[in-house]
Amino acid sequence: xxxxxxxxxxxxxxxxxxxxxxxxxxxxxxxxxxxxxxxxxxxxxxxxxxxxxxxxxxxxxxxxxxxxxxxxxxxxxxxxxxxxxxxxxxxxxxxxxxxxxxxxxxxxxxxxxxxxxxxxxxxxxxxxxxxxxxxxxxxxxxxxxxxxxxxxxxxxxxxxxxxxxxxxxxxxxxxxxxxxxxxxxxxxxxxxxxxxxxxxxxxxxxxxxxxxxxxxxxxxxxxxxxxxxxxxxxxxxxxxxxxxxxxxxxxxxxxxxxxxxxxxxxxxxxxxxxxxxxxxxxxxxxxxxxxxxxxxxxxxxxxxxxxxxxxxxxxxxxxxxxxxxxxxxxxxxxxxxxxxxxxxxxxxxxxxx
Amino acid sequence: xxxxxxxxxxxxxxxxxxxxxxxxxxxxxxxxxxxxxxxxxxxxxxxxxxxxxxxxxxxxxxxxxxxxxxxxxxxxxxxxxxxxxxxxxxxxxxxxxxxxxxxxxxxxxxxxxxxxxxxxxxxxxxxxxxxxxxxxxxxxxxxxxxxxxxxxxxxxxxxxxxxxxxxxxxxxxxxxxxxxxxxxxxxxxxxxxxxxxxxxxxxxxxxxxxxxxxxxxxxxxxxxxxxxxxxxxxxxxxxxxxxxxxxxxxxxxxx
Numbered sequence: 001x002x003x004x005x006x007x008x009x010x011x012x013x014x015x016x017x018x019x020x021x022x023x024x025x026x027x028x029x030x031x032x033x034x035x036x037x038x039x040x041x042x043x044x045x046x047x048x049x050x051x052x053x054x055x056x057x058x059x060x061x062x063x064x065x066x067x068x069x070x071x072x073x074x075x076x077x078x079x080x081x082x083x084x085x086x087x088x089x090x091x092x093x094x095x096x097x098x099x100x101x102x103x104x105x106x107x108x109x110x111x112x113x114x115x116x117x118x119x120x121x122x123x124x125x126x127x128x129x130x131x132x133x134x135x136x137x138x139x140x141x142x143x144x145x146x147x148x149x150x151x152x153x154x155x156x157x158x159x160x161x162x163x164x165x166x167x168x169x170x171x172x173x174x175x176x177x178x179x180x181x182x183x184x185x186x187x188x189x190x191x192x193x194x195x196x197x198x199x200x201x202x203x204x205x206x207x208x209x210x211x212x213x214x215x216x217x218x219x220x221x222x223x224x225x226x227x228x229x230x231x232x233x234x235x236x237x238x239x240x241x242x243x244x245x246x247x248x249x250x251x252x253x254x255x256x257x258x259x260x261x262x263x264x265x266x267x268x269x270x271x272x273x274x275x276x277x278x279x280x281x282x283x284x285x286x287x288x289x290x291x292x293x294x295x296x297x298x299x300x301x302x303x304x305x306x307x308x309x310x311x312x313x314x315x316x317x318x319x320x321x322x323x324x325x326x327x328x329x330x331x332x333x334x335x336x337x338x339x340x341x342x343x344x345x346x347x348x349x350x351x352x353x
Numbered sequence: 354x355x356x357x358x359x360x361x362x363x364x365x366x367x368x369x370x371x372x373x374x375x376x377x378x379x380x381x382x383x384x385x386x387x388x389x390x391x392x393x394x395x396x397x398x399x400x401x402x403x404x405x406x407x408x409x410x411x412x413x414x415x416x417x418x419x420x421x422x423x424x425x426x427x428x429x430x431x432x433x434x435x436x437x438x439x440x441x442x443x444x445x446x447x448x449x450x451x452x453x454x455x456x457x458x459x460x461x462x463x464x465x466x467x468x469x470x471x472x473x474x475x476x477x478x479x480x481x482x483x484x485x486x487x488x489x490x491x492x493x494x495x496x497x498x499x500x501x502x503x504x505x506x507x508x509x510x511x512x513x514x515x516x517x518x519x520x521x522x523x524x525x526x527x528x529x530x531x532x533x534x535x536x537x538x539x540x541x542x543x544x545x546x547x548x549x550x551x552x553x554x555x556x557x558x559x560x561x562x563x564x565x566x567x568x569x570x571x572x573x574x575x576x577x578x579x580x581x582x583x584x585x586x587x588x589x590x591x592x593x594x595x596x597x598x599x600x601x602x603x604x605x606x607x608x
Contacts, residue, residue, distance in 0.1 A: 055462035066433025197418035
């Protein structure tokens with residue numbers, strides 16, 4: 001399957017998961033991710049996999065916990081309101097160190113919000129995907145091809161670090177079609193899961209996957225151990241992409257669909273003579289702070305471009321250690337910023353016109 | 354003189370002492386589950402799912418692999434395990450708040466899907482772990498911490514009869530209510546639990562055994578009074594018996 005095919009983002013995510021060895025999908029319908037579930041319903045029976053439509057997002061995510069707890073690659077997908085419901089199981093998976101994949105094809109919020117593209121779940125994904133001290137890996141694709149590539153990576157890294165992973169997409173990426181190459185069997189390495197609960201076969205002591213620790217010192221110790229693992233992830237797994245940053249004194253920071261808009265805005269502003277470039281985080285947790293090491297010294301200002309009210313601005317401020325001003329331009333509620341809206345902000349910050 | 358062992362702990366229980374209160378019947382039910390696992394010789398391929406409630410720490414007590422679920426989600430977790438590993442024997446062990454309140458949707462839908470799992474449902478009409486609040490199965494007029502004047506059905510509604518409700522669903526193979534108030538009933542409970550596990554091995558469908566149990570601590574009684582209270586008040590409201598016994602979907606075949 002190394003030829004180019006035209007695929008919708010949601011379907012590409014699904015096919016990539018199958019190619020990554022995922023055979024267990026538990027879902028619940030919600031716009032705008034439904035094509036992912038529909039694709040799984042069609043494909044899973046053909047590859048001896050399981051597609052199961054649960055009674056709720058809560059149940060679907062807990063089914064993922066059970067399946068992934070046996071050591072297999074399992075996943076669920078949803079959109080913003082559904083992720084709120086899945087956050088219960090995500091917290092439990094984090095507390096039990098169970099790796100699994102959660103896809104969020106974001107729509108507008110809060111509440112029922114809307115069904116148009118949004119990036120308003122940034123805080124939820126990166127700061128609080130549930131209760132308690134924990135993080136999950138968060139990958140933010142900007143093209144359909146990258147949706148495919150990051151699904152395989154998310155499974156691999158989740159397994160490697162025993163941590164749930166999320167693909168944070170949005171309704172635009174989910175619904176758009178692009179030519180893609182689907183690599184077959186992207187599974188890079190299947191790690192041994194000696195912790196899995198799949199029957200001890202009278203060969204070992206029983207495994208227990210549990211997040212309850214009533215002795216505070218025991219719970220604290222476990223969390224501190226987990227955070228040491230997070231430190232390794234922060235050190236080794238930051239990913240980002242740079243565009244025309246070499247001489248940039250204004251840096252746009254944008255991920256996902258906003259990065260596509262920003263990419264165009266950079267080209268337009270360059271033609272107008274602005275030294276502007278784009279820094280596109282690919283991992284949102286860990287946040288690619290290393291990408292800012294030089295930029296925070298050389299650039300004059302940063303502009304966070306988002307489809308939210310500016311949820312990423314604080315992370316950019318932290319990454320630049322408040323050495324330079326961090327501005328914001330964006331739309332929310334299902335609106336997508338136009339390249340010209342971004343250019344206007346560049347002009348305002350650049351102060352040339 | 355040579356010593357002869359006439360009674361011992363089931364192999365499927367670990368050596369960790371139970372934390373349960375005096376007179377609580379969780380211990381009996383744990384033992385029955387373990388005896389059944391021993392008799393079926395399936396410990397090595399069994400995965401249990403622990404609830405939230407008094408039995409929350411039973412992952413320490415059962416010798417098989419165990420996964421701790423969020424409150425009410427055990428049937429969903431068990432579904433995930435069983436779908437991923439059909440060769441495993443998968444059971445949940447849940448209390449009334451867990452199974453019949455917060456987990457009602459997970460219970461009903463695992464049942465109607467005919468998930469090939471086994472559920473041990475311990476009904477003691479009260480939230481024990483949190484200190485004695487009204488449960489979905491608390492009886493009319495029952496005094497609890499949150500129904501201090503007795504459960505007024507006009508305010509708090511009526512108790513849920515789980516076996517009766519689930520027996521209407523085509524995915525169910527076995528729905529049986531038993532009790533552990535006397536030797537006869539304990540023996541019946543063990544037979545029911547064994548059938549519920551055997552059904553799974555035979556791929557018959559969803560099997561649930563509801564066990565009427567006591568909570569002397571939160572009922573404010575001594576263990577003997579608690580057993581008498583169960584007999585006098587619970588059994589009339591929750592009649593013991595087999596509500597469904599067959600194979601999932603069998604009613605459809607007969608239509």
